[in-house]
Amino acid sequence: MNIKNILLVSPMYRDLQALIENVAPHKTFRFMPEEGLAQEDISWADALVSFNLKTDYDYSTVKWVHSLGAGVDRFLHKKDWNQEILLTRTICSFGQRIAEYCLSYILKDLQLHDRFQEQQQQKHWVQSTPKLIGEQKVLVYGTGEIGQMIAKVFSGLGVDVYGVSISGKEKAGFKKVMTVDSHFSVLDEVNYVINTLPLTERTERLFDGVIFNQLSNAGFMNVGRGASVDEAALLQALNVNKVKFAVLDVFELEPLPKSNPLWNHPRVQITPHISAVTTPSEGAACFLETLKNIDENRALTNRVDTHKGY
Known part of the structure; x- marks a missing residue:
């Protein structure tokens, strides 16, 4: 050429x-x-x-x-x-950047940062025991370069990392890789869900009520593409505690319109598409x-x- x-x-x-x-x-x-x-x-x-x-x-x-x-x-x-x-x-370095981005929010949750910050503001001295990351289960959608780096970083900390891909082919760092059609049985077991998938016809609106309603108070992080998520279904899952919190770095419309209700939800963290610059x-x-x-x-x-x- x-x-x-x-x-x-x-x-x-x-x-x-x-x-x-x-x-x-x-x-x-x-x-x-x-x-x-x-x-x-x-x-x-x-x-x-x-x-x-x-x-x-x-x-x-x-x-x-x-x-x-x-x-x-x-x-x-x-x-x-x-x-x-x-x-x-x-x-x-996208994989490393995204792995560290996701790790930071998971550690924030496990170490009870928000709880202790609130107690500090109220001048309350109440002890709570943080959880260990090695006791957690993480489900990563997408097992390409980025997903594999997340699996490497997290599995190195003792995390059980499960993967979801179109093929279901096993990849290093994952305890098990499943297909999009065969992974539903693990959804209620995982503590955190990370989406790294590209946007295709198969992944558009993949994260809908069918997936969110099978979670058990899990954290959800989207660093893939915004159009993979049904925002109304995510908000509903947050409101009924199927999703514990959401960290969203990508959106179908960017910048995110000021009228979008995600801005004001108390358990949604928004970042301006910076997880992998x-x-x-x-x-x-x-x-x-x-x-x-x-x-x-x-x-x-x-x-x-x-x-x-x-």
Whole structure:
């Protein structure tokens, strides 16, 4: 594949330009924010590098699209993709970042931070015993790179980590991996549920009343995609204590509208899609490695199966 003209569209385009342009002098680049993007720029390009563009564009003239994030649903979900166009994604420290993000909220729960903070405000001295993380069961939806890193970190702390995937194929770090259709029997046993799944037709609204109603006061964390969750079903599950608390980093609409009731729920923690940010240095490094592999006709470990959506 001959890649000469490369269009890079990102809010951090200036940082990426400083890291990339001089490293690949044999290529011609355009770096810009989305506000300055026109269809003519895409028509000029052999390759588009971007993530989560707000407008639908015609990519039929490019040879390669590279996502600066782990997700590619903005390019694929409910869209017809030209199978002749190569699609790759960024692989970097996402797994470690998300594992630490989720671990922080689980430890906060087990160590009774909120209870002791409230007692401090009331000047009450009442002892309660925190729980041990090694006594917990965690169910992770998605057993790819991110899910496997969560399993590695948590199992290293003695946690029983169960996984859910489309195939149900066993993966390192998981005590057991089940399919989406065969995992319901463990739902009432787990203490925490973590969603890392990509958005596909199969995962859209996956977390509905059927799943939430089988939980037994479990914590729920969504670091995958917002559209995987039926928000009304989640709110109902919170209100009847099927879900103990929810930590939500991703939403179907971002920024989350101020009118959304999730903002005001006392047992919902909202973060602004920061559990696995792409830093300029990591984004540039993955892009340059992928570009080199394409130029040298090497295998691409970050190639997306556009039929599966990940």
